[in-house]
Amino acid sequence: MKKVLSTMLFVGLCVTLHAQTAEELFDKAMQFKAKENFTETAKLLAKALELDPENPNYMKECANANYEKRAYFQAMPLYESLLKNDGDNLEYLARLAEMYSMSPEKMKGVQYADRALKLDPQDGEINRKLARTYLEVDH
Numbered sequence: 001m002k003k004v005l006s007t008m009l010f011v012g013l014c015v016t017l018h019a020q021t022a023e024e025l026f027d028k029a030m031q032f033k034a035k036e037n038f039t040e041t042a043k044l045l046a047k048a049l050e051l052d053p054e055n056p057n058y059m060k061e062c063a064n065a066n067y068e069k070r071a072y073f074q075a076m077p078l079y080e081s082l083l084k085n086d087g088d089n090l091e092y093l094a095r096l097a098e099m100y101s102m103s104p105e106k107m108k109g110v111q112y113a114d115r116a117l118k119l120d121p122q123d124g125e126i127n128r129k130l131a132r133t134y135l136e137v138d139h
Contacts, residue, residue: 022051026058033061038069056082063092072099090121094129101136109133 020028029044045062052058063078076099079092086092093116100109113133121127 020047022048022055022058025051026061029061029065033065036068038065041065042069042071042074056085067095067099072102075099076103088119090116090119090123090126093119094121094126097133098129101133106137110137 025044025048029041029048032038032040032044042062042065045058045065048058049055049062059078059082063075063082066072066075066078076096079096083089083092083096093112097109097113097116100106100112103109110133113130116126116130121130
């Protein structure tokens with residue numbers, strides 16, 4: 001009985017020692033991002049978001065990692081949440097337009113593209129994404 005109890009205490013201690021904070025998960029995720037391993041980056045950031053769901057930096061990095069690994073259905077709701085506080089962010093609008101244009105909700109992509117165009121983007125990459133959106137829906 002003592003051996004079982006001491007083993008349980010040891011396992012509990014190990015679990016406690018291996019528990020990570022959201023900040024530690026974020027730091028580790030940024031190491032994977034630097035290596036362009038977006039799969040591990042997204043996994044770690046998703047865990048960080050579970051611990052700190054209101055952190056916009058974690059949300060942004062998680063959305064970006066999912067976008068980079070083409071996990072668009074994970075990235076879209078994150079970008080939409082980010083737009084609530086930063087509605088004029090051209091990068092978010094262009095990425096949402098592009099991703100939705102490749103989904104069954106193509107016209108939602110056009111809505112995001114229209115919003116982005118009203119902000120008069122000058123960045124060639126953003127304009128390319130917007131043009132692709134309109135091409136996808138035969139505009």
